Amino acid sequence: MEIATTPSKELNFDRKKLSKTKLLELYEALVIPRRIEEKMLILLRQGRISKWFSGWGQEAVSVGAVQALMEDEFILPMHRNLGIFTGRNVPLTKLFAQFQGKKSGFTKGRDRSFHFGSVEHHIVGMISHLGPQLAIADGIALANKLSKEKKVTLVFSGDGASSEGDFHEGLNVAAVWKLPVIFVIEHNGYGLSTPNQEQFAFKNFTEKGPGYGMETVRIEGNNVLDVYQTIHDLAKDIRKNPRPVLVEAITFRMRGHEEASGTKYVPKQLMEEWSKLDPVENYELYLESIGVLDEKNKELINHKVRKAITEAWEIAFAEEQITPDLSEELADVYAPFEQKLIEPSSEKSSEKRFVDAISDGLRQSMEKFPKLVLMGQDIGEYGGVFKITDGFVKEFGADRVRNTPLCESAIIGAGLGLSVKGYKAMVEMQFADFVSVGFNQIVNNLAKIHYRWGQNADVVIRMPTGAGVAAGPFHSQSNEAWFFHTPGLKIVYPSNPYDAKGLLNAAIEDPNPYLYFEHKALYRSLSEEIPDDYYTVEIGKAKLISEGEQVSIITYGMGVHWAKKAKEEMGISADILDLRTLLPWDQEAVKLTARKTGKVIFLQEDCLTGGIGAEICAWISEHCFEYLDAPVMREGSLDTPVPFSPNLEKQFLPEERFRKKLRKLIEF
Incomplete structure (x- = not known):
């Protein structure tokens, strides 16, 4: 089967009404990621960086797209979209620090390469799973639509990632909700080494759009003018008439998925044919042919770009390696938020079922x-x-x-x-x-x-x-x-x-x-x-709903009701601690009840193995051992799927086994 990325014989550039200034802006925008690529490949061979995901040969897709949008319109790039970051004027020093895992990078050394975003630059970075990007773009576009902002969101996907379920879900939601999203598919023929005929049975993505009720456009991904003008015109129209459009950019990756992968799986003839369609070299030749770019200007632009790259790299490389700060690492897991408890504004109340309470709060x-x-x-x-x-x-x-x-x-x-x-x-x-x-x-x-x-x-x-x-x-x-x-x-x-x-x-x-x-x-x-009024409950705070001396029952959810019923029917004196918040859970409350009674049992409806009770019981054994008078026990549902038959389900659930174990613990 002929792959869809069979190259054209040549790139046909058409400037239309673009000014000389704009043509040169596009040239410089193309040169920057290419010169960074050259720098990174040298540094990789020198062992000064550990990994590099190359977009060599695909630069025109990123550059044309980013130049076609407004600066405050969000773009969601992938591995090979370096031109998006440089096109949004992300500081090179910070970008290179990111590549090296330095503290001044966007992720403070916690992630690598292009796995980051910057709301300041209206970029949302990818994760390695690829497909989830499309849904995030849907959400951003939905926000624009709800706020009545006439904005477009653009998200990239490779042809390989299109095999994921997230691709279908992302396009389908955008189509159903008529969201202003441009889905750009970089069709480069391979998902790592897997050729597209082993990814899907169709030839072009323009065949898929109609199935979603979506317009589709195919462009020459190596022709920066074609990319720019197509995206520019689509975006202008979508701002007036919100809807999603799928754009298939036919292009080719000239280097490995990442440098260690190589390109031996690509037929030599195909590489040679695509090398003739290099997006940077061909656009440069075109500008020279129409008198927009001369040797002097070309040298000035390239000198300026190389100088900026070298200076930024040296600053980033000189930065010290990260000294770990435990408190900062833990603090950054959650976004800062200090809860302020809200009490009801009046004493009005009414009897509500559990379901009604949820509805009322919502x-x-x-x-x-x-x-x-x-x-x-x-x-x-x-x-x-x-x-x-x-x-x-x-x-x-x-x-x-x-x-x-x-x-x-x-x-x-x-x-x-x-x-x-x-x-x-x-x-x-x-x-x-x-x-x-x-x-x-x-x-x-x-x-x-x-x-x-x-x-x-x-x-x-x-x-x-x-x-x-x-x-x-x-x-x-x-x-x-x-x-x-x-x-x-x-x-x-x-x-x-x-x-x-x-x-x-x-x-x-x-x-x-x-x-x-x-x-x-x-x-x-x-x-x-x-x-009846609005109020909140403290997050991370357990509640002691019953007090006693013989034993501590730690539980949550339905377990609270099983524990209360067992206490009453068995006639025992027990602390019953309702965790309420499972993550983060209330260590202090757990410690207090364990120290008080010296006997602890954890009750959960979840299956026993690997449940929340296992972690909390282990924590009690480690931190409260000297106060214990018996082994810490736990009970949960059977380690089987949940059965349908009421009798089987009753056996599956832990209520009866819990009572037996509770009696055993009290008598220990």
Whole structure:
């Protein structure tokens, strides 16, 4: 099969109405990344840098695109888009410090190469998983649309990354919501060494756009004028008529995926043919042929560029290696936020079910934060499968209460994109089980982005969770432990209506990413008198809901109710500590109760192995050993998937086993 990147015979440049000044600006913009490439390859051979992802041969795509947009329009680049960073005038000294892992780089040495962003320069950097970028672009574009800003967002993808599910989700959401996004596909024929005929069965990406209801355009990616003029005209039109457009840029990478990879897998003839279409050399020859560039100007431009690169490199290289600062490393995991507890403004209260408390908190948060956007499947007119957002569309409008396609990853990513533009996002998982489809966005984007380059992720993900309702293995899982291990996330899990409302409000106030677990079996089975007004509950603070002398039961969620019932029916004297916040959890409260009774058991609905109880029990054994009168015990559900049959589910859940172990601990 002929690959789609079969080169043209020649590049046909057409300046149209571009001025001499603009033509020379484009030339200098092309020269800068090429000269940096030359410098980096020398430094790599000298062992002064450890790795380099080359965009040699693809520079015209980046340069043409960045020059075509307004400076305050966001661009989301990939590995081979050095020209985006130089085109946005990112200081070379800071850029080179980033490449070397120096403290003055954008990520303070925590990430490498182009894995960073800069809101100042309207750039959002990639992660190695590639595809998630497209959803973030959707979120930024959505923010522009909601704010009525006539702006375009441009995001890059390689042809290899188009095989990922995130690619489909990103394009589909943009098409359904008519978002002003330009998706630029750099079609260079290979995903590392895998040729495109082993990636997909079509020839050109212009065949894919119509399937999404999206316009598509194919351009010569090595022709900087073609790229510039196409993107410029599209952007101008999209600002007036918001919609997504897919642009396929046919180009070729002349060096390895990264330098160690080499290019032996590329046919020699193909390399030779593409080398004749070098974007820098051909544009230079064109400018000379029309009298815009002479030898003197060419030398002046190249001298200026090389001088700037050399000076910036020497400054960056002279910077001392990082001296680790433990307090700074830990502090940067979360965006700075000091919670100020809010008490109800009046004594008005009413009895509310657990489900109503969540709905009440969400409604009041929508009133308090005009830039809060709700997203999820069926949450619009239908009101959500549990009716938590019932009536919200009428009250707040469909722009802020958004029904989404079935695409958890794209919607979580869009929430992050909204954050970049100063919005807040609440994403509802229809069931907590479905979050697995959006796992990457949570653990690699939301959780890490502030630590990496200082961008907060102001996203709350609501997670209807738990068993006891005979819903089987895909609607009943307790999956909070999946995320408990991930620095950068915060996790709350209320056990009662009062905390359900207060913790949700607190999570939405905090500019950091939250997973908010709400037990389905408690929705309509549990009621209590709670304040009608807006209020918050302290994050990271456990609550001692029962006091006793014989034993300490540490638990959360449904476990609180099992523990209370066991205490009453068994006639024991026990501390029951409701963690409420699972990450970060309240070490002081745990220590106090362990020291007080000397006997501790942890109860969780989640499967026993690798659960949250394992970590906390280990911590108690390490930090409270001298106060203990018995082994620290724990109980949880069976290490099986959640079964459907009520009798099997009852056996799966830990309530009865917990009582036996509790009695054993008391009698130890």
